[in-house]
Amino acid sequence: MQNFWKNALQWLDERLGLNELYQNLLDRPEPLGNWWNTLGSASLFLFLLQVATGIFLTVYYNPSPDHAYDSIQYIMNEVAFGWLIRGIHHWGASLMVLVVIIHMLRTFVTASYKYPRELTWLVGVGLLLLTLGMGFTGYLLPWHQMAYWATTVGTQIAGSVPFIGEFILRALRGGPDLSALTLQRFFAAHIWILPALMFALIGLHLYLIIKHGESHFPDKED
Amino acid sequence: MSGSNRFSRRDFIKVTTGAIGGIIAAGVGIPSIGYLLAPALRQDQAGKSVVVANLSDIPIGIPYPFSFTITRINGWERTANVFGGFILRKSEDPQDLLVLSSRCTHLSCRVNWDEQAGGFLCPCHDAMFDKEGKVVHGPPPEPLGHFEYEIDDAGNITIIPIERKGE
Numbered sequence: 001m002q003n004f005w006k007n008a009l010q011w012l013d014e015r016l017g018l019n020e021l022y023q024n025l026l027d028r029p030e031p032l033g034n035w036w037n038t039l040g041s042a043s044l045f046l047f048l049l050q051v052a053t054g055i056f057l058t059v060y061y062n063p064s065p066d067h068a069y070d071s072i073q074y075i076m077n078e079v080a081f082g083w084l085i086r087g088i089h090h091w092g093a094s095l096m097v098l099v100v101i102i103h104m105l106r107t108f109v110t111a112s113y114k115y116p117r118e119l120t121w122l123v124g125v126g127l128l129l130l131t132l133g134m135g136f137t138g139y140l141l142p143w144h145q146m147a148y149w150a151t152t153v154g155t156q157i158a159g160s161v162p163f164i165g166e167f168i169l170r171a172l173r174g175g176p177d178l179s180a181l182t183l184q185r186f187f188a189a190h191i192w193i194l195p196a197l198m199f200a201l202i203g204l205h206l207y208l209i210i211k212h213g214e215s216h217f218p219d220k221e222d
Numbered sequence: 223m224s225g226s227n228r229f230s231r232r233d234f235i236k237v238t239t240g241a242i243g244g245i246i247a248a249g250v251g252i253p254s255i256g257y258l259l260a261p262a263l264r265q266d267q268a269g270k271s272v273v274v275a276n277l278s279d280i281p282i283g284i285p286y287p288f289s290f291t292i293t294r295i296n297g298w299e300r301t302a303n304v305f306g307g308f309i310l311r312k313s314e315d316p317q318d319l320l321v322l323s324s325r326c327t328h329l330s331c332r333v334n335w336d337e338q339a340g341g342f343l344c345p346c347h348d349a350m351f352d353k354e355g356k357v358v359h360g361p362p363p364e365p366l367g368h369f370e371y372e373i374d375d376a377g378n379i380t381i382i383p384i385e386r387k388g389e
């Protein structure tokens with residue numbers, strides 16, 4: 001029996017190159033580091049957790065002004081473990097912003113953004129902006145007073161840009177007012193557009209990290 | 223530490239990472255199953271009885287259509303579903319009644335009374351039931367279901383809106 005599994009694994013490995021993948025992705029050599037080096041992986045974990053709990057929330061959430069609030073009440077009070085799934089997504093969102101920012105500060109402090117990792121940094125900036133965008137679009141979805149007014153204010157701030165402000169405001173709201181269109185486009189951005197971009201940028205970010213390996217901490221020579 | 227069968231530092235990290243990962247996955251995964259299935263596991267309440275017709279309106283020997291609405295709360299919304307059936311007075315005797323459901327016993331389309339055919343026709347897969355709900359032809363495996371009923375002194379017919387198997 002043991003032989004069977006061994007053979008099966010080897011069969012797969014010869015075709016998929018599993019060992020090679022494992023060594024390059026998970027068992028690659030790292031310079032001496034510390035816990036601060038784990039924050040990128042922590043960001044990744046939180047991102048995946050948000051994706052999983054977010055998908056579960058869409059099973060019941062309804063992005064219409066008539067039902068958004070009620071559907072969330074339903075999740076919280078009637079669906080088994082609804083409070084848990086929503087709780088993780090809610091607190092995970094804030095935690096993720098925090099962790100991503102600290103991760104950025106760490107790569108700044110250790111000067112990891114220098115040659116050849118400038119692109120890793122730039123892609124990271126994109127990821128930070130997208131993370132904030134997820135927070136902004138997600139905040140409207142419960143459609144309660146706080147969400148409504150936060151988005152009123154947020155889009156109004158975007159509207160204060162000189163010359164094109166009015167256009168940005170209309171593009172964000174899908175018209176002059178906060179409406180069903182605003183809720184619907186924030187929902188689309190929150191579950192499709194921004195996550196798709198994040199998956200792409202995270203893929204690039206990770207590719208660059210594996211390609212260049214992790215940076216050494218600067219020492220006296222630097 | 224060659225030759226020693228003590229756990230290496232690397233193995234320790236691998237096992238703890240796997241274990242903690244497993245605990246987190248189970249912690250989110252198991253509640254998620256309950257979360258997804260919650261509406262399916264809900265217990266439905268039995269419907270209240272409804273008045274559907276009055277005896278004096280019903281001709282003898284011709285199925286008389288009736289309908290009623292059942293409203294349930296599903297999630298954040300009330301869902302109203304219309305159900306229906308036919309009352310057949312078999313004779314002058316006020317107790318000699320058959321209250322049939324119009325739900326086809328094949329795959330739940332609604333059957334209609336067809337005077338010319340002299341039976342109930344199902345539009346979905348061409349089935350026919352006779353006046354009393356027995357299958358004449360087509361795929362349905364059993365006769366139309368029926369409802370239990372009561373008649374008060376004024377002739378009002380009340381049914382319990384739970385379908386029973388036809389005989």
Ligand code: HEM
Nearest residue numbers: 037039040041043044104107112121124125127128214215
């Ligand atoms: C969704 C957000 C992000 C995810 C999932 C993510 C993921 C990761 C991971 C897994 C690593 C591996 C090493 C480590 O953990 O330190 C890493 C490294 C790195 N990240 Fe991010 N990151 C994100 C955002 C950012 C941001 C906002 C910046 C900066 C603007 C950034 C810049 C970098 C740089 C320069 C490295 C290379 C560090 C080194 O080689 O020592 N990342 N990232």
Ligand code: FES
Nearest residue numbers: 326328329344347
């Ligand atoms: S549902 Fe009536 S014949 Fe198929």
